[in-house]
Amino acid sequence: MLRVMTTSLETALDLPALQRGSQRLQTRLLACRHRGCLWISGPRTLVQARALALCAAWPDAAGAPLWLGGSVAVDGASVRHLAMAKAATQLGGEQSLVIFDAASGDSGFDPDAFGAVSGTLKAGGLLVLLTPAEWAQADPVAVPDADYARLAHWPVAREQLAARYLTRLARCLQRDQQIMQWPETVTLPLAFTATAVDSPSPSDAGPVVSSGDSSHDPDCLTDDQCAVVAALAALAPHRPLVISADRGRGKSAALGIAAARCLRGGEDVWLTAPRPAAVVAIFARLAALVPDGCREGNVFRMPAQGEQPAAVLRFIAPDALGDALEGLPAETPAALPRLYVDEAAAIPTPLLKDYLAHFPRIAFATTVHGYEGTGRGFQLRFRAHLDRQCPGWQAREMTAPVRWAVHDPLEQLTSDVLLLTAEPCEVEVLAATGNAADQSRAWLAETQVVVLDRERLAQDEAALTQLFGLLVQAHYRTTPSDLRQLLDTPGLTLMGIRHCTSVAKDVTACESLDEAGEESQGERWLGVVAVVEEGGFPAPLAAEIWSGQRRPRGHLLAQSLAAHAGHQAAAEARWWRVLRIAVHPALWRCGQGTRLLQAVEQHALLQGIARLGTSFGAEVGLLAFWQAQGFAPLRLGLKRDSASGEHAVMMGKALAPDAMPLLEAMQADFQYLLPSLLAHELSILPDILRQSLSQHYGALLGDEASLGYDEQQTRHRLDWYRRGGGGLALLRPWLVAALSDTASASRLSDEVREGLTLALDGQDAPTFMRWAATHGLDGRKARDRWCRAAVGQLVQ
Numbered sequence: 001m002l003r004v005m006t007t008s009l010e011t012a013l014d015l016p017a018l019q020r021g022s023q024r025l026q027t028r029l030l031a032c033r034h035r036g037c038l039w040i041s042g043p044r045t046l047v048q049a050r051a052l053a054l055c056a057a058w059p060d061a062a063g064a065p066l067w068l069g070g071s072v073a074v075d076g077a078s079v080r081h082l083a084m085a086k087a088a089t090q091l092g093g094e095q096s097l098v099i100f101d102a103a104s105g106d107s108g109f110d111p112d113a114f115g116a117v118s119g120t121l122k123a124g125g126l127l128v129l130l131t132p133a134e135w136a137q138a139d140p141v142a143v144p145d146a147d148y149a150r151l152a153h154w155p156v157a158r159e160q161l162a163a164r165y166l167t168r169l170a171r172c173l174q175r176d177q178q179i180m181q182w183p184e185t186v187t188l189p190l191a192f193t194a195t196a197v198d199s200p201s202p203s204d205a206g207p208v209v210s211s212g213d214s215s216h217d218p219d220c221l222t223d224d225q226c227a228v229v230a231a232l233a234a235l236a237p238h239r240p241l242v243i244s245a246d247r248g249r250g251k252s253a254a255l256g257i258a259a260a261r262c263l264r265g266g267e268d269v270w271l272t273a274p275r276p277a278a279v280v281a282i283f284a285r286l287a288a289l290v291p292d293g294c295r296e297g298n299v300f301r302m303p304a305q306g307e308q309p310a311a312v313l314r315f316i317a318p319d320a321l322g323d324a325l326e327g328l329p330a331e332t333p334a335a336l337p338r339l340y341v342d343e344a345a346a347i348p349t350p351l352l353k354d355y356l357a358h359f360p361r362i363a364f365a366t367t368v369h370g371y372e373g374t375g376r377g378f379q380l381r382f383r384a385h386l387d388r389q390c391p392g393w394q395a396r397e398m399t400a401p402v403r404w405a406v407h408d409p410l411e412q413l414t415s416d417v418l419l420l421t422a423e424p425c426e427v428e429v430l431a432a433t434g435n436a437a438d439q440s441r442a443w444l445a446e447t448q449v450v451v452l453d454r455e456r457l458a459q460d461e462a463a464l465t466q467l468f469g470l471l472v473q474a475h476y477r478t479t480p481s482d483l484r485q486l487l488d489t490p491g492l493t494l495m496g497i498r499h500c501t502s503v504a505k506d507v508t509a510c511e512s513l514d515e516a517g518e519e520s521q522g523e524r525w526l527g528v529v530a531v532v533e534e535g536g537f538p539a540p541l542a543a544e545i546w547s548g549q550r551r552p553r554g555h556l557l558a559q560s561l562a563a564h565a566g567h568q569a570a571a572e573a574r575w576w577r578v579l580r581i582a583v584h585p586a587l588w589r590c591g592q593g594t595r596l597l598q599a600v601e602q603h604a605l606l607q608g609i610a611r612l613g614t615s616f617g618a619e620v621g622l623l624a625f626w627q628a629q630g631f632a633p634l635r636l637g638l639k640r641d642s643a644s645g646e647h648a649v650m651m652g653k654a655l656a657p658d659a660m661p662l663l664e665a666m667q668a669d670f671q672y673l674l675p676s677l678l679a680h681e682l683s684i685l686p687d688i689l690r691q692s693l694s695q696h697y698g699a700l701l702g703d704e705a706s707l708g709y710d711e712q713q714t715r716h717r718l719d720w721y722r723r724g725g726g727g728l729a730l731l732r733p734w735l736v737a738a739l740s741d742t743a744s745a746s747r748l749s750d751e752v753r754e755g756l757t758l759a760l761d762g763q764d765a766p767t768f769m770r771w772a773a774t775h776g777l778d779g780r781k782a783r784d785r786w787c788r789a790a791v792g793q794l795v796q
Contacts, residue, residue, distance in 0.1 A: 013050070014187055019057040021192025026059055030124035033405035037127045037413055038191070039173055041136035042184040044103045050182060051099045051128050055079050058126070060096035067099040068117060069107030070130075084147065087113035092252075092280025094122045094403075103130040108145025109166060111418060111480035118414045119247040123404045133184070135170040142166030148488070150481075153554025154537075156490040164458035165484040172417050178409035219257050219289065224398040225250045231396050232258035235338060237360035239392045242344075242382075244368050248411070250402035251365050252278075255340050256285025259313050263290055263302040266309040268337040272318050272355075274346040279315055282342065286313065318347050325358055336360060343367060345378035348617075348645020353385060418480040422469035425524040427586040443499075444590070447526060449599040452494040458487050466525040467496060474582030489532060492579070495599055497527035497592060527583040529596040531576040533609070534558040542571035548724035557613040557650055561666060564730060565635045565650075566720045569662050575652075576604045578614040597629050601655055610659035613652045617644025620692045626651050633693060634666045636674070638681045638729060647682065676732045680762065714738050715795050722792035728763055728784075731791070736760065738794050745794075751775075752790050759787055 029036050038054075040047045048070065055065040055078065069084045079099075082089070084107055098117055102109035109131070121127055134140060142163040144151075152158040173179060180191035217226045224245075231241055232254070245251040259269045259282060273279045276298060286293060286300050293302045298315035314337075316324050321339075328336070338361040344352060345366040355362060366378050386393045401408065415421045457464055468486065472478045486494070500523050535558035537545065544550035545559050546568035552559070557577045561570035578600070583592045597612075604612060614631065616622055623633075630653050637648035654663040678690060717734040720726060728735075735756065738744040745753060755775070758768040763783050772783050 033123040035410040047130040065097040070101035070104035084110035084113040108147035115480040140170035154552035164487040222400040241363040243365040245398035248403040249398040252281035256282040260289035263311040273342040350645040470582040491533035529581040610656040617646030618649040
């Protein structure tokens with residue numbers, strides 16, 4: 001059990017009464033098929049003691065209560081304790097009682113953990129939220145908790161951050177009429193008393209199940225599930241199916257039912273998802289519906305029965321499907337297994353497109369308002385590709401809950417707290433031509449670009465919901481913690497396009513929301529951009545970043561350009577990096593993205609910032625947009641980003657003459673390096689992306705030798721690598737130049753020259769690895785140390 005030193009507090013608890021109250025509460029929740037949330041606010045020892053008593057009193061014996069966060073020790077198996085960071089490991093399972101400890105000083109409130117674990121509670125379950133005492137005050141003012149350390153970018157300490165997100169969260173808890181509270185001065189929560197027991201409403205009795213309908217499937221719990229299972233059974237070649245649903249709608253179970261029927265029919269199925277935990281429900285349905293089958297790790301086998309051939313379902317990681325396809329014997333497309341993709345919104349788009357091209361029968365399932373991806377962003381980006389490649393694709397939506405009933409209090413609370421269902425305002429698509437174009441221009445003339453006050457925004461639910469809805473819809477993957485990042489990241493500036501029913505004057509980019517006047521009725525937000533200040537490191541610290549010795553928290557662009565592009569000045573300079581930019585879909589291709597960035601440029605110059613930067617997954621359309629805004633590529637990642645599935649590209653733009661030399665130097669280095677990367681590490685980069693990167697720099701990219709040999713620049717680059725900066729791939733053209741220069745190469749012995757020449761193909765190239773092994777260099781770290789020391793001989 002949990003060890004909490006609370007002897008005096010324990011004597012104040014009426015444990016038998018708490019046990020009776022827990023039984024009454026669970027009975028009431030089960031009758032409604034709802035889940036509850038109990039909020040306990042107060043001193044840490046008090047709230048933990050009360051939560052511990054609840055763990056002992058809760059009647060469900062199906063599994064041990066789950067305690068997330070907190071500096072508590074666990075004895076035995078009566079309570080399972082997990083760190084907040086491991087909450088996602090519970091996905092696919094079910095809980096009856098969860099203690100979410102946001103009161104402890106070493107954990108705090110983790111939005112991603114709350115979003116993940118809330119969906120694992122089953123009907124009749126209870127989530128107990130522990131918070132500091134100040135959250136329950138009449139006018140709550142929260143302070144940054146331990147989880148805010150993730151936002152504390154150099155040089156700002158966690159304690160210096162604003163806690164607008166937590167203060168808003170406390171207000172959400174206070175105004176939620178369905179949340180149960182246990183005040184400090186009360187020995188038993190009102191919801192646990194006999195007088196609190198209400199009869200369940202007939203409308204809340206559970207999901208709509210068409211048991212009297214002859215078309216109802218006995219394996220399904222709702223009409224939605226019936227329809228999806230039927231569509232999966234009828235899956236035809238080149239007519240992919242896209243299934244969207246909120247959590248708890250039985251989406252994964254529907255995939256399991258359909259897969260079980262495929263196996264019973266002798267048909268193989270392949271399954272993929274971001275992680276094995278996401279498909280636990282699918283394997284559970286297989287075990288229930290195919291009792292003769294057997295699970296072996298990530299494989300479920302159905303043995304042959306009479307004339308019915310054996311069949312198998314295989315779970316394969318998203319990035320391993322290509323290799324699995326190559327391992328199949330040459331078959332016609334019709335003989336390929338069908339592929340089910342669960343939680344597709346969390347899988348990079350390039351992989352999804354690759355699946356679509358190789359699997360004739362494929363179904364994508366995605367969570368609309370999820371904890372690790374948003375189905376709306378997925379549909380917006382993937383729909384156009386489906387329209388082009390498979391015009392006959394189908395869509396099915398599941399709305400009826402399965403694991404709990406409609407109007408579930410915890411589902412509504414989670415949605416409100418995390419803004420999972422945030423939507424942009426409704427706007428008709430603007431006309432670009434014809435008579436309606438004049439009306440569109442007049443309507444746009446009523447809009448303003450303003451700088452948003454985050455303090456006010458945190459208290460304006462309507463504006464916050466619209467703006468966050470824009471970001472959710474525009475971004476491929478949005479997590480619950482993104483809202484906290486928006487409100488409390490240090491050095492972040494928010495600007496938005498606002499439309500009001502009456503506008504007295506245009507508002508320049510430098511004016512704040514307060515300066516623009518009071519909010520008007522009928523206010524709508526049509527675009528938003530978030531930028532964060534980076535760089536400004538003192539020279540000694542910048543030098544340590546440049547040489548790979550230090551990596552302070554935050555400052556992605558400034559530090560990466562120093563540590564991986566070799567420019568210490570990039571860490572010393574001040575930047576504004578564009579984190580997110582979104583425009584209402586109705587205003588796409590109306591120049592509003594450009595308008596936002598122009599406003600950012602004006603405001604940046606007023607704040608003394610002369611450089612803008614951005615980082616995103618390299619995709620032709622996005623690259624073209626940023627190039628059209630005057631941004632130039634400065635760095636290209638060597639590995640695919642886990643979120644976007646693309647190679648990350650960093651781009652920059654100088655806003656003033658004194659910022660040009662650094663940007664020009666970084667552009668020149670990138671242009672010099674790119675041909676080498678395209679010939680080696682980035683050889684599989686699509687031709688269309690190569691052309692997009694090269695189109696503005698054709699002369700340089702096409703003739704690396706035309707740049708000539710700059711001894712000073714080469715020595716500087718070699719010295720950077722010698723000191724620990726970058727990697728050999730980022731040094732290659734300069735090292736080639738040095739090895740080709742007779743004076744430089746003469747400093748090396750024949751043996752060292754041979755080793756470096758072989759290493760040019762990569763430290764993991766077979767030829768260099770064999771050479772290294774014969775010279776006693778075992779392991780990658782040993783090879784890296786040798787390469788840096790050998791390069792150092794060239795600059796001694």
